[in-house]
Amino acid sequence: MRESSATVKNEDTNDEEAAILKRERAIAFQRQHWHTTLIPNLRSGKPPSSRDIQHALIHGGVPASIRGEVWPLLVGNPLHITETLFDICLARDPDATRGQEASRNLIPTDVGRTLPELAFFQPGGTLFDSLTDVLRAFVRFRPDVGYVQGMSLIAAVFLLYSPAWQAFMLMSSIMHDGHLITFLRLDPGFVSHYMGFFDRTLKIAAPNTHSRLHRAGVPSDLFLTRWLISMFVQAVPLDTACRLWDVMLGRPDIMNLTVAAIALLIAADIPEDPDEAMARLSRRLDVDPGQLVTLFAKTVPHTIGPGRMKTLRGMLGKIVEAYT
Amino acid sequence: MAESEEYYDYLFKLVLIGDSGVGKSNLLSRFTRNEFLYESKSTIGVEFATRNLKMEGKTVKAQIWDTAGQERYRAITSAYYRGAVGALLVFDITKRATYDNVDRWLKELREHADPDIAIMLVGNKTDQPHLRGVSTAEAQQKAREAKLSYFETSALSGDNVEASFTELVKEIYSIASRAQIDVAGSSWVPTQFRPDHAESVPLGGPAKPASNGGCC
Numbered sequence: 001m002r003e004s005s006a007t008v009k010n011e012d013t014n015d016e017e018a019a020i021l022k023r024e025r026a027i028a029f030q031r032q033h034w035h036t037t038l039i040p041n042l043r044s045g046k047p048p049s050s051r052d053i054q055h056a057l058i059h060g061g062v063p064a065s066i067r068g069e070v071w072p073l074l075v076g077n078p079l080h081i082t083e084t085l086f087d088i089c090l091a092r093d094p095d096a097t098r099g100q101e102a103s104r105n106l107i108p109t110d111v112g113r114t115l116p117e118l119a120f121f122q123p124g125g126t127l128f129d130s131l132t133d134v135l136r137a138f139v140r141f142r143p144d145v146g147y148v149q150g151m152s153l154i155a156a157v158f159l160l161y162s163p164a165w166q167a168f169m170l171m172s173s174i175m176h177d178g179h180l181i182t183f184l185r186l187d188p189g190f191v192s193h194y195m196g197f198f199d200r201t202l203k204i205a206a207p208n209t210h211s212r213l214h215r216a217g218v219p220s221d222l223f224l225t226r227w228l229i230s231m232f233v234q235a236v237p238l239d240t241a242c243r244l245w246d247v248m249l250g251r252p253d254i255m256n257l258t259v260a261a262i263a264l265l266i267a268a269d270i271p272e273d274p275d276e277a278m279a280r281l282s283r284r285l286d287v288d289p290g291q292l293v294t295l296f297a298k299t300v301p302h303t304i305g306p307g308r309m310k311t312l313r314g315m316l317g318k319i320v321e322a323y324t
Numbered sequence: 325m326a327e328s329e330e331y332y333d334y335l336f337k338l339v340l341i342g343d344s345g346v347g348k349s350n351l352l353s354r355f356t357r358n359e360f361l362y363e364s365k366s367t368i369g370v371e372f373a374t375r376n377l378k379m380e381g382k383t384v385k386a387q388i389w390d391t392a393g394q395e396r397y398r399a400i401t402s403a404y405y406r407g408a409v410g411a412l413l414v415f416d417i418t419k420r421a422t423y424d425n426v427d428r429w430l431k432e433l434r435e436h437a438d439p440d441i442a443i444m445l446v447g448n449k450t451d452q453p454h455l456r457g458v459s460t461a462e463a464q465q466k467a468r469e470a471k472l473s474y475f476e477t478s479a480l481s482g483d484n485v486e487a488s489f490t491e492l493v494k495e496i497y498s499i500a501s502r503a504q505i506d507v508a509g510s511s512w513v514p515t516q517f518r519p520d521h522a523e524s525v526p527l528g529g530p531a532k533p534a535s536n537g538g539c540c
Contacts, residue, residue, distance in 0.1 A: 188399040221400060
């Protein structure tokens with residue numbers, strides 16, 4: 001409730017400047033902390049789940065200028081992908097008859113309209129060729145999965161911080177490690193089982209949000225498919241998505257994506273009116289990044305409780321297994 | 325929200341289908357918000373918008389579901405065809421392949437949508453006449469054979485967008501209002517056509533896909 005008198009406005013400006021200054025100092029301090037302590041720790045094999053790293057990831061996240069360095073350390077390289085493998089995948093002739101390789105025909109349609117607000121990926125943009133290369137290489141590396149619309153967003157976000165071969169490595173790693181690939185196959189049986197699982201988990205973690213969604217008659221797959229396949233890049237503004245990735249990349253499995261989706265639903269504060277609810281969930285949600293991260297890393301897991309979390313994780317694992 | 329703003333006599337669920345990149349999302353934003361997004365993005369899964377129209381003094385609420393064009397998504401998006409009373413099947417007049425796929429989309433509708441769904445064929449991107457790869461006559465011929473109406477639009481300039489959506493809604497409205505006069509109250513009239521039942525139409529979503537056994 002803002003008064004429109006001149007004095008108040010002036011104070012606001014001063015407050016704003018002070019806030020910016022404070023934020024800049026905090027970022028400089030964080031960067032320092034990452035360089036002197038956390039990055040060396042991760043390099044020497046300390047897991048991303050360790051306390052000091054989690055603390056830094058939740059409070060403030062990874063400063064954008066060092067994401068290129070930190071993200072690969074959080075993800076690791078479980079498939080031991082090398083730059084040579086990337087080059088081989090790029091050089092290999094595509095075979096449209098193999099698995100889902102024909103899906104590569106959609107890559108040119110999508111690259112130019114990936115994160116259009118940044119213009120990097122449009123034809124002639126600095127990252128247009130790199131994004132095309134990463135997606136082509138992925139299709140040849142995983143012909144069983146191929147290209148699925150939405151993947152271009154994940155590759156693009158990695159490309160903002162990493163060179164092409166590393167973006168390819170990161171994308172392949174999170175897909176493999178996170179079972180996200182099972183979702184990307186879009187098997188209707190899996191999707192329907194997963195939606196059922198999501199509904200149960202939401203009811204446990206956020207009963208109010210659950211009943212509001214039901215009252216409004218919003219089908220979960222209306223927003224969940226988009227949220228999960230883009231790893232939230234098409235769910236929230238880019239800065240917020242990156243902030244969420246900071247805390248999620250250490251373990252991007254479907255259970256964590258589920259928790260993130262619940263956190264976002266809570267933060268979104270869904271309107272009672274069915275049409276407004278559906279319209280809001282169709283758009284990017286402008287939520288507070290700090291609140292979203294806290295809900296994801298603390299509130300929602302706490303509400304579910306460690307015991308139930310383990311049970312749910314196990315249930316989800318079985319569903320994934322049945323469709324892998 | 326005041327009840328009067330929310331009041332409508334009819335609720336029509338429509339779907340937008342067709343290959344990737346033909347301009348489905350931009351047709352929708354042009355029709356519902358009069359916007360063309362130069363920064364358009366690909367649709368992942370399903371998106372949704374509504375607009376109210378006046379027909380003979382009655383308010384018709386068009387609830388439009390925009391779907392991803394990639395074949396892989398059809399398993400998910402086709403669930404949204406159920407309960408739809410109209411479909412806009414869109415192709416790009418500058419890309420022959422998107423027109424060649426129209427038959428596959430029609431087959432898709434026949435398999436998953438209600439048999440009496442009203443279908444309109446839409447050739448989009450008339451703002452690029454120099455790149456045209458499908459002639460108007462040819463598309464009209466196909467539409468006639470399949471008993472569809474045909475419109476050519478430009479989501480970019482706005483040409484014919486309003487007209488095409490309105491025509492489809494009008495077509496459905498005339499069937500609905502006739503059905504009501506002829507056999508008022510009889511059970512075969514689809515619920516979504518009955519004004520007095522407008523509120524009872526399940527909003528949104530596909531009917532639950534049949535359980536594949538096991539789980540949950």
